[in-house]
Amino acid sequence: MQETRRQRLQSVILEELSVMVSREVKDPRIPAITFTSCEVTQDASQATLFVSILGAMAADDTDSPAARKRMQECLDGLHSAGGFLRRALAKILNIRHTPQLIFKEDKGLVNSTRVHELLKKLDDERAPGSAKPEAKSPARSTASDSE
Numbered sequence: 474m475q476e477t478r479r480q481r482l483q484s485v486i487l488e489e490l491s492v493m494v495s496r497e498v499k500d501p502r503i504p505a506i507t508f509t510s511c512e513v514t515q516d517a518s519q520a521t522l523f524v525s526i527l528g529a530m531a532a533d534d535t536d537s538p539a540a541r542k543r544m545q546e547c548l549d550g551l552h553s554a555g556g557f558l559r560r561a562l563a564k565i566l567n568i569r570h571t572p573q574l575i576f577k578e579d580k581g582l583v584n585s586t587r588v589h590e591l592l593k594k595l596d597d598e599r600a601p602g603s604a605k606p607e608a609k610s611p612a613r614s615t616a617s618d619s620e
Contacts, residue, residue: 474517482568483511485519489565490574493558494551502550504528504543509579513572520572523579524551544578551576 474482491508505527512521526547551558555574561572 474513474515479515479517481511482517483520484512485566486562486572487511487522489562490522490558492560494554497561498550498554498557500550500554502546503554504547506547509581517568517572518570519574519575521577523577523581524548524557525579525582548576548578590611 487508487510490511494506494508495501495524507527510524511523523546526544546602555576561575567620576599580590
């Protein structure tokens with residue numbers, strides 16, 4: 474499958490499933506979610522959808538056992554609704570074979586938030602001890618002296 478066609482298929486699947494899950498899926502295990510990205514294989518036989526639960530953006534919240542259980546229940550609910558969603562997609566998409574839907578947790582935002590917090594913590598630790606920035610300034614002066 475051509476790359477442009479595959480990207481177009483990914484965006485259509487992402488948009489349509491976002492609408493379908495919020496309006497038509499009545500499973501109580503599925504809270505308010507967002508589909509962050511979609512990856513379709515080269516032969517368009519599988520579509521992997523990355524899911525994030527709205528309101529569970531804090532890094533502390535996602536590390537708790539309750540949050541992990543909630544995400545697992547959400548993924549189980551999406552997996553059980555997968556046949557319904559695939560059939561609804563088949564009615565919308567004009568392709569011969571509708572891809573199998575695979576749902577996975579999107580940890581990208583959680584990981585980037587965690588990295589940001591760690592960098593902030595390092596910066597806060599470095600600020601009171603101003604000896605390290607002074608150690609860098611003589612190195613800069615020696616580099617400028619050699620010019």
